[in-house]
Amino acid sequence: PGPTPPPGDLLATAYPWPAPGTGWLRAMMLVTLDGAFAGPDGHSRSISSPADRDVLAETRRLADAVLIGAGTLRAERYSPMRARPEAVDERRALGLADAPVLAVVSASLDLPWDLPMFAGESALPPLVVTTRAADAARLARAREVADVEVLGSADLDPRALVAALHARGLHRVVCEGGPTLLARLVAAGVVDEADVTLAPLYVGGGQIGTGAPFPAPVGFDVAHVLEDGGFLFTRMLLRGDADAAGA
Ligand SMILES: NC(=O)c1ccc[n+]([C@@H]2O[C@H](COP(=O)([O-])OP(=O)(O)OC[C@H]3O[C@@H](n4cnc5c(N)ncnc54)[C@H](OP(=O)(O)O)[C@@H]3O)[C@@H](O)[C@H]2O)c1
Numbered sequence: 556p557g558p559t560p561p562p563g564d565l566l567a568t569a570y571p572w573p574a575p576g577t578g579w580l581r582a583m584m585l586v587t588l589d590g591a592f593a594g595p596d597g598h599s600r601s602i603s604s605p606a607d608r609d610v611l612a613e614t615r616r617l618a619d620a621v622l623i624g625a626g627t628l629r630a631e632r633y634s635p636m637r638a639r640p641e642a643v644d645e646r647r648a649l650g651l652a653d654a655p656v657l658a659v660v661s662a663s664l665d666l667p668w669d670l671p672m673f674a675g676e677s678a679l680p681p682l683v684v685t686t687r688a689a690d691a692a693r694l695a696r697a698r699e700v701a702d703v704e705v706l707g708s709a710d711l712d713p714r715a716l717v718a719a720l721h722a723r724g725l726h727r728v729v730c731e732g733g734p735t736l737l738a739r740l741v742a743a744g745v746v747d748e749a750d751v752t753l754a755p756l757y758v759g760g761g762q763i764g765t766g767a768p769f770p771a772p773v774g775f776d777v778a779h780v781l782e783d784g785g786f787l788f789t790r791m792l793l794r795g796d797a798d799a800a801g802a
Contacts, residue, residue: 566613569779570750570790572727575649580622580717581748582730582737583614589757592734597630599732602754606783611731614750616642618655620682620725624736625661632670633657635677654678656725659701660711660736662686664693673700684719686711713743738765741773747796749775755785 573579586592587602594601615621621636638646638654646653656679657672664685666673672681683701685694688709697703704723706715720728730740740746775791782788 565781566609569781570610570614572617575651576726578717578721578726578728579747580728580730580740580745581614581618581750582732582740582746583611583750583752584732584734584737585752585754587754587756587758589759589762591758591760591762592732593630593763594756594758599631602756602758604754604784604786606788607752607754607786610750610752610788612639614729615655617646617649617651617727618729619651619727620656620658620720620729622658622660622720622728622730622736624733625659625663625666626735627731627733628659628661628670629665629667630733632667633672635672636681637678651727652679655729656680656682656723658682658684658720658725658728660684660716662688662709662711664689664697666697668696668700682723682725684711684716713740713745717745734763734765742769744773744793747793748778749789749791749793751789751791753787753789755787 584592585599585602585607591602593599616638623633636654636657643653657677659666659681661683662685664683666683681701682704683697684704684706685697686707686709687705689705694703704719706712706719730737774794776794778790778792780787780789
């Protein structure tokens with residue numbers, strides 16, 4: 556079937572999660588026609604649209620955690636995590652916390668500590684996930700303003716990352732990028748759902764390298780394609796995962 560225009564209330568049912576307590580990693584990514592993840596200003600907002608922002612809000616609405624790489628936090632300077640008031644009752648009825656936790660992956664711990672999210676303005680403390688190679692002074696700084704998880708040596712194993720999130724009760728995870736973290740997660744086979752949005756834009760140059768190619772492609776099956784304003788919103792499920800997808 557061709558792309559379907561989303562009716563007003565479709566979004567509330569278009570991104571189902573499995574039952575609470577079931578591990579599920581949903582990865583969001585916005586990409587231009589020429590394969591860029593950000594506009595000429597280095598931000599993804601400049602290649603986004605109102606419907607894209609609605610989809611992002613919906614995919615977070617009933618999540619336990621929003622997971623990002625440090626490069627995304629440095630570029631996008633996230634706001635504190637809070638659920639919309641109308642979502643809080645629904646979250647509580649499902650046994651979820653009042654808002655998602657923002658989890659940031661960083662080996663360097665070179666993070667923008669001045670952000671309001673690190674100043675007690677998040678509904679729940681942010682979580683910083685790093686490695687045993689982290690600088691001691693930066694680690695101490697992180698512990699002052701966030702929960703901290705220290706995993707493995709210099710390079711963080713995505714499977715250990717996901718296991719650590721689950722151990723903290725964070726089962727429904729929405730990864731909002733960036734491309735480097737996403738490539739690592741897909742390569743490790745821990746991404747259950749890839750929600751890739753195609754922006755009807757060419758931006759030229761500036762594509763971000765995401766590390767070494769995989770030994771073999773990782774395949775997904777299409778669950779839906781929606782369209783709004785020329786933006787195509789795909790929801791894809793890792794091959795073999797479809798039964799667990801709640802779709
Ligand atoms: N189009 C979109 O949907 C979208 C979404 C998000 C971001 N973006 C754009 O993407 C750009 C940033 O790209 P990026 O690839 O640099 O972002 P990223 O993936 O968010 O960040 C990469 C950083 O995350 C940490 N990291 C990731 N995997 C790790 C691992 N396995 N072990 C240890 N640390 C790990 C490292 O942090 P340290 O360097 O601190 O060690 C690494 O440098 C920005 O321009 C942003 O606007 C676009």
